[in-house]
Amino acid sequence: MKVLVPVKRVIDYNVKVRVKADQTGVDLANVKMAMNPFCEIAVEEAVRQKEKGAATEVVAVSIGPAQAQETLRTALAMGADRAILIQTDQDLEPLAIAKVLAAIVAEEAPDVVIMGKQAIDGDNNATGQMLSALLGWPQAAFASELALSAGSAKVTREIDGGLQTVEVALPAVITADLRLNEPRYASLPNIMKAKKKPLDVKELSALGVDTAPRLKVLKVAEPPKRSGGVKVENAAAIVSNLKTNGVI
Amino acid sequence: MAVLVFADHDNATLKDGTHKTVTAALALSGDVDVLVAGKGAGDVAKAAAGIAGVRKVLHAESDALGQGLAEAISGLIVPLMAGYDALLTPATALGKSFSPRVAAKLDVAQITEVVEVVDGSTFVRPIYAGNALETVQSSDAKKVITVRATNFKAAADGGAASIETIDAGPGAGKTAFVDQQIVKSARPDLTAAKIVVSGGRAMGSAEEFQRVIDPLADKLGAAVGASRAAVDAGYAPNDYQVGQTGKVVAPDLYVAIGISGAIQHLAGMKDSKVIVAINKDGDAPIFQVADLGLVADYKTAVPELMDALAAAGK
Numbered sequence: 001m002k003v004l005v006p007v008k009r010v011i012d013y014n015v016k017v018r019v020k021a022d023q024t025g026v027d028l029a030n031v032k033m034a035m036n037p038f039c040e041i042a043v044e045e046a047v048r049q050k051e052k053g054a055a056t057e058v059v060a061v062s063i064g065p066a067q068a069q070e071t072l073r074t075a076l077a078m079g080a081d082r083a084i085l086i087q088t089d090q091d092l093e094p095l096a097i098a099k100v101l102a103a104i105v106a107e108e109a110p111d112v113v114i115m116g117k118q119a120i121d122g123d124n125n126a127t128g129q130m131l132s133a134l135l136g137w138p139q140a141a142f143a144s145e146l147a148l149s150a151g152s153a154k155v156t157r158e159i160d161g162g163l164q165t166v167e168v169a170l171p172a173v174i175t176a177d178l179r180l181n182e183p184r185y186a187s188l189p190n191i192m193k194a195k196k197k198p199l200d201v202k203e204l205s206a207l208g209v210d211t212a213p214r215l216k217v218l219k220v221a222e223p224p225k226r227s228g229g230v231k232v233e234n235a236a237a238i239v240s241n242l243k244t245n246g247v248i
Numbered sequence: 249m250a251v252l253v254f255a256d257h258d259n260a261t262l263k264d265g266t267h268k269t270v271t272a273a274l275a276l277s278g279d280v281d282v283l284v285a286g287k288g289a290g291d292v293a294k295a296a297a298g299i300a301g302v303r304k305v306l307h308a309e310s311d312a313l314g315q316g317l318a319e320a321i322s323g324l325i326v327p328l329m330a331g332y333d334a335l336l337t338p339a340t341a342l343g344k345s346f347s348p349r350v351a352a353k354l355d356v357a358q359i360t361e362v363v364e365v366v367d368g369s370t371f372v373r374p375i376y377a378g379n380a381l382e383t384v385q386s387s388d389a390k391k392v393i394t395v396r397a398t399n400f401k402a403a404a405d406g407g408a409a410s411i412e413t414i415d416a417g418p419g420a421g422k423t424a425f426v427d428q429q430i431v432k433s434a435r436p437d438l439t440a441a442k443i444v445v446s447g448g449r450a451m452g453s454a455e456e457f458q459r460v461i462d463p464l465a466d467k468l469g470a471a472v473g474a475s476r477a478a479v480d481a482g483y484a485p486n487d488y489q490v491g492q493t494g495k496v497v498a499p500d501l502y503v504a505i506g507i508s509g510a511i512q513h514l515a516g517m518k519d520s521k522v523i524v525a526i527n528k529d530g531d532a533p534i535f536q537v538a539d540l541g542l543v544a545d546y547k548t549a550v551p552e553l554m555d556a557l558a559a560a561g562k
Contacts (some may be wrong), residue, residue: 013492016511017376026380037493094348095357123375124360126348129318133349138422139318154426155469158487159316160341161258161437162430166317167423178493179486212441214357215384218370223381226518229539231530235552238524239541239560247501247522248443248468248562 001055001148001170003046004110006101007062008037009071010121019222021201026121026220035071037183038116040078041176045146046114047079054148057081059108063090063100069199074179076194077186083197084108088204088211094122096211098130099137103207105135110171117142117175128175138168144179249368250279252306252328254321254337254347255296256397257284258430259314262295265338265440267402269395273336274301274403275365281306281408283328285321285416287314293411300407310416315428316342317420321410322349324417329354329390339394347394356388363399377492377515397497434466438488441471443501444520446490449477450506450527450546457483459548461505467557473497473517475507506546509534527551 010033018027049055060075062068063086072083087099118125132139145156156165158177232238242248251273273280281304286292293307298392312320337343339361351358365371370385447461465472474484476491490497492515502520509532518537525538528545535541542549
C-alpha cells in the first residue's frame with residue numbers, strides 16, 4: 001500500500017508572527033521555518049503504518065519554494081521513503097494546492113493520502129477536503145485513530161462534541177488531527193540517511209494546473225491589542241472585580 | 249443575491265451558531281434561506297423557520313445527513329447552489345468537513361472563518377491563529393464561506409418562514425458510518441463555553457490537575473482547558489488543549505491557572521473578553537494579556553478563589 005503525504009513549510013509554531021508595517025502580509029524574512037505541526041502528525045502516521053506492515057511506501061510531497069526541500073528532508077528523516085518538490089515561489093490557495101495534489105495523485109497512484117488537517121499559517125483547514133472532492137475519493141477528516149486494511153480504512157474522527165468512527169473505501173483522503181499520534185524526533189543517523197534518499201524537484205509550471213488566485217489580499221493587519229491589565233493582591237479582589245463588571 | 253445558510257444542530261435542537269451565521273448572511277443579502285439537513289430534525293426546521301429575517305427553510309432528511317457525513321452534505325448542497333450566490337456555514341467541525349468540498353466542486357475558493365463582512369465580496373478572517381487579520385476580496389461568482397459564529401450577534405427569533413421539504417441528495421457514497429460517541433459531560437463544550445478554566449504545567453500531575461481545575465470549573469459552570477505543556481506532560485487529555493495547534497476559544501471569561509503563556513497558548517485564547525491569570529512567576533507572559541493578574545502559588549490562590557466565589561454566592 002502506497003501512502004502519499006503532502007507537507008507544508010510554515011513559520012515555526014513557536015515564533016511570534018509580525019505583520020509587515022505596510023500591511024501587505026506577515027514578515028517571513030529571517031524567521032525560523034519548520035514543518036507544519038499537523039503535517040508532522042501525518043508523516044508520523046504514514047511511517048507508523050509502514051512500520052506496522054500496513055503500508056509499503058511513503059512518499060512525501062511539498063508545493064513551495066526551493067527551501068521546502070528542507071521540510072521534505074525532515075519527512076525523509078522521520079521515515080518517508082522518497083520525496084517530491086513541486087517548486088514555485090507563488091503563494092498558492094488551498095484550491096490550487098488541491099488541484100496540484102490531484103495531478104500528483106494521478107501520477108503516483110497512491111492508495112491513500114494522509115495529510116494534516118490544517119496549516120498553521122493560512123488556517124484554512126480545506127485542502128484535504130477539496131482534494132477528496134476533486135478526486136471523487138471518500139474523505140475522513142480530523143482523524144484521531146487510523147486502521148488501514150486491504151481496500152478500506154477505519155477512521156475515528158473528531159466531531160463536534162465527541163468522536164465518530166467511519167469506514168472509507170480506498171483510495172481515500174485522510175486528514176490528521178492533533179490526537180492521532182505524537183510525532184517522533186528524527187535521530188541524527190536518520191537525518192544523515194535522509195540526505196541520500198531520493199528527492200525529485202519539478203517546476204509547478206510543468207504540471208499545467210490552473211493555480212490562479214481567487215482571493216485578493218487587500219490588507220493584513222494586527223488584531224486589536226489587549227489593553228494592559230492590572231495585578232491584584234488576592235483572590236477576593238478577582239471575584240469582586242468580575243462581579244462589579246458583570247462577568248460572573 | 250440569495251444566500252444559503254447551513255443550520256448547525258444535533259438533529260434535536262438548533263444551535264445558536266445558526267442564528268449568528270444568519271446575521272452574517274443578512275449583511276450580504278435580504279434573501280436568506282436556511283438548510284436543515286438531518287435525520288428526525290423536524291423540530292430543528294421549525295426552529296430555523298422562526299429566526300427573524302429568514303425567507304425559507306429547506307429541509308432534507310436521511311441517515312447519512314443525520315450522521316453528518318461530509319460527502320452526503322456536500323452532495324446535497326452542490327446542486328442547490330445553482331439558485332444561490334453564497335453559502336454560509338458555521339465553522340464547526342462539521343462545517344469545516346464539508347464546506348471545502350462544496351467550494352472545490354463549484355471551483356471557487358473557500359473563505360474560511362470569516363469574522364467580519366465588509367461588503368458582498370470582501371471579508372476579514374484570522375490567519376496565524378488570530379495573530380493577524382487578513383482582508384480578502386473574492387473574484388469568484390459564488391462565495392463559499394465559513395463563519396466564526398462567536399464574532400456575530402445572534403439573529404432574533406420571531407420569524408415565520410415557510411418550510412420546504414427537499415430531496416436528500418446522493419448519499420455518502422464510499423463512506424460508511426460505523427458509530428459515534430458524543431461525550432455527555434455536565435460541562436459545556438470548550439469552544440462554545442462562556443467561561444473556560446485552564447490549567448498548565450504547574451499542576452505537576454493529572455491527579456493534581458483534576459483536584460484543582462475541575463472543582464473551580466464546576467463552580468463557575470465552565471469548560472476545562474489546558475496548555476500544551478500540561479497536555480504534553482499527560483496531565484490533561486489532548487482535546488483539552490487550547491492554543492494554536494489545539495482549540496481556539498473566545499469565552500466571556502478565561503481563567504488561566506499555572507499557565508506561563510507561551511505564544512502558542514496565547515494564540516488560542518487571547519480573544520477572550522476577560523482574562524484572569526494566576527501564576528507565581530510575576531514575569532510570566534500570560535500577565536501581558538491578562539485583565540486581572542494575581543501573582544501567587546495556585547495551591548493557595550485557588551482555594552481562596554473558591555472561598556471568595558462561595559462568599560459571592562457562586
